Amino acid sequence: MRLSQFHLRTSKETPADAEIASHRLMLKAGMIRKLAAGLYTWSPLGLRVLRKVERVVREEMNAAGAIELLMPSIQPRELWEETGRWEKFGGQLLKIKDRKEAEYAYGPTHEEVITDFARAELASYKQLPVTYYQIQTKFRDEIRPRFGVMRAREFLMKDAYSFHLTDEDLAREYRNMYDAYGRIFTRLGLKFRAVFADTGAIGGSASHEFHVLADSGEDAIAFSSATDYAANVELAEALAPGKRAAATETMRRIDTPTQKTCEDVAALMGIELARTVKSIALMGVDAENNPQFVLALVRGDHVANEIKLAKLPGLAEYRLATEAEILEHLGSEPGFLGPVGVKPSVQVVADRAVAAMVDFVVGANERGAHLAGVNWGRDLPEPVLVADLRNVVEGDPSPDGHGTLGIARGIEVGHVFQLGRKYAQAMGCTVLDETGKAATPAMGCYGIGVSRIVAAAIEQNHDANGILWPESMAPWRAAVCVINPKNDAGVAEAAEALYRELNAAGIETVLDDRGLRPGVMFGDIELIGIPHRIVVSERGLAAGTFEYRHRAAAEAEQLSRADVIARLQATQPA
């Protein structure tokens, strides 16, 4: 492609409403243009990248044995009624009436349609296992579309659905898809993690999310330093620490006239925050379903985890206690609470880390006072209820027993689910099994946000000057830039020849023949993230070299024609 015959329109201005780097850079590079809230046109430049992602996804899905089909974007209400999702899916479902007042939705996902297809097309266990997929436009009516294509309303997705006679077959295909996803993100050149995930709204029994790692990611991920274990921070288990050490201090009262937080108390005392204990007053129910006051203890430097708290007996629907309830049960106002000397009606629950502490600091249940040097079994009874109540932190042992946890931020770009028989059952999808009896197949579903990957890749790969595309996603791998193409020294011809030679060698190359000033031209090529830049100039020609620079390199090099080609061939993606 010659840039003079392409549509490239970069912008120097930083768009006002773009909050994250990918949104900003996609607008500045002219990859997308906003049509309306959450609706974007992919410009010729943007579409080249989108198609690269699509191609890798398609090739790996095919290689994994999945079969491509194409379902309509518009789906009849009746199917969604069968699974109860017409109401349950919520406001993200864009509902539509046609000219005959029949109701439809613009598909945000296709479980209903594929299950309808399967119940008509699958008759026998001999047709199983089977995995269908499509790459198709979807719509979710986000309340607040933002971040460009990262959270657009109309977006491109790969969604796959598998059907199995047995749970073992489902588990096998789940692993197969899991592995294919790994190959996809590896081929795309992205740093990613597969994390254990909550199944959320789609439901089912097992699921992993695939996250592209980026500092701007919405999700915090805990991952093992030694294995491929990874989980959402909220879901990762904090293991019990080693045995409790021996007490060395006696319990004493500390005046804390205005110190109501662990941070303030630790600062006042000049001790580590990890020596303090936070007491959180909650209201749950007891075994007889009567209100139960609970004091949950986590270490001062830890964060209590709401999901884990809610798993404790009686706390499924807990709430924070009111000041009046706290006063009634502990005789104190908030800010000075603690587990020492509490009434039997107060249920104390200790995080595993707290249960292993010695010589710790807690509130004294008295305004302006804390207790230091507190020890279990001596100053208060050994905790009866000990559980994992907190978010993991960097350095915690990995729950799989290998290595320690690191924390990274991630952008969810893929999701694999074991759906089980929920949809097939609701929609009466059966096949005949080996004995001739109708059997409900188990299903898996496997999604990849194709358009979202483009934005996530930029979040992971950019600098102050623009995008740094991985080789496999770049609109072109190389740019041949012509300095002063209209002079007589033959630079235009030399550039043209190199451009042709590179493309003939299978290296997708663009020729910047726009005749712009070098600074403007280089700025564009950097902004749009072409990995390899080759400058053809009169001076270089005289010396028999081209100026080569990798997008991530600090300096340019002078290379011969053969070396340029060798350098590019060496980095050719699969």
Next chain:
Amino acid sequence: MRLSQFHLRTSKETPADAEIASHRLMLKAGMIRKLAAGLYTWSPLGLRVLRKVERVVREEMNAAGAIELLMPSIQPRELWEETGRWEKFGGQLLKIKDRKEAEYAYGPTHEEVITDFARAELASYKQLPVTYYQIQTKFRDEIRPRFGVMRAREFLMKDAYSFHLTDEDLAREYRNMYDAYGRIFTRLGLKFRAVFADTGAIGGSASHEFHVLADSGEDAIAFSSATDYAANVELAEALAPGKRAAATETMRRIDTPTQKTCEDVAALMGIELARTVKSIALMGVDAENNPQFVLALVRGDHVANEIKLAKLPGLAEYRLATEAEILEHLGSEPGFLGPVGVKPSVQVVADRAVAAMVDFVVGANERGAHLAGVNWGRDLPEPVLVADLRNVVEGDPSPDGHGTLGIARGIEVGHVFQLGRKYAQAMGCTVLDETGKAATPAMGCYGIGVSRIVAAAIEQNHDANGILWPESMAPWRAAVCVINPKNDAGVAEAAEALYRELNAAGIETVLDDRGLRPGVMFGDIELIGIPHRIVVSERGLAAGTFEYRHRAAAEAEQLSRADVIARLQATQPA
């Protein structure tokens, strides 16, 4: 691909609601499955064909210099208000409200969106000419969706839009796209015609339709035997015949007691229908806008053309005359009307062919009577108004002066328009011209019904046993069929080897390893239209041959491995 690992589900039953061959065969072959009215899932088999068409269209559009982008399917009402089409487009526009009650349409076409893109992205004449295209899902809310994907509501379309500073540039690009369309349909292996067309609802100054020829086509097309002239029958001009011959008969009265039509009169008299003249009584207006009775004359074997009639002075909004009006002006009841001896208040208009007739037969304006041997200038005045009033017929001279006309039926699969400045003007899209002044660009638009081509190709290429795909559209070009794969004679291995060899040679081949009985297997392969079938059997292996049969051939042949490969390579599409 191995069929055992593919999803193929053919059906012996003829679907009840499928009115045309392509709909019937696509359902029987399992290419599509209906989800709801006008909404179809493309099965893995169907999608393979759809993607073949898409690929050819994309390659030729790229080769023609068009630049691909991707616009959203959902478009905001505001843009359609700017061109007035929110109301004018009619019921086919699927209107949608989002959760915030903002209004959108599912795009049936993208003139508004591309013009919005252009007014933002095009600043200077230096960026022109430019042609953008996309291949994308569209929706038209047809009142009566039918014929499967031939007239579906959701469908796949290639739409292109060009922008130009001058009308000459537009005309040049129009020709460029016209030529590209020719290459597309030629590569797809389809018999087609580009026909002059009425611009219809989209508006503009010049347009051609591209029709795939098929007996079941909705449109009748007149085409020259000598040139590439083609037009809708309704629009093709019927040229004036040569000079009128000399009269040989005298006028005489014929008793036609019950003969009210030209056919009946000709039969009674034993003469050719072409000797009779049909008199059609119409009501238009005169120069003062008063009602005017008109008698339009066409030859008995010709069909009057409503579009041409309406172009006559005073007939822009004509209607058929009532019996009372006929009685008032001609003194007769219908069935016996004619131009002889009429009052001056009757305006007679003769078709060019009628004006050249001698010794013809007309009604006598008297119940039960016609006149024969009638001649202009003797029995009635020479016609004052002579015009082209009829549809052309097979054998008419071609309006371009070369050859004679044939008539064929066609299915519209493409359309190119010169839109002019209508949309750019309405939406305030301008660029700066060479003098720095704002200029409104001229636009062209160019559509291809990608999914419709699949159905049209079947209408053109099928027989009693199923589809006969052109080489470039077939889901696979060749099928290797294994007879009795589980025996010990090595047929499975030989088939596998041939299958691999063909694919390695770039011949897309499917292996039918399903182990079905030969009749069932061959039936499937014929139904789904694979052009080349190679049967691997124990007997063939013993003789060192494979049974080869082209889908269109009456008989199979025994060929060596090398000959099979040579045969397939010789028919390899571009």
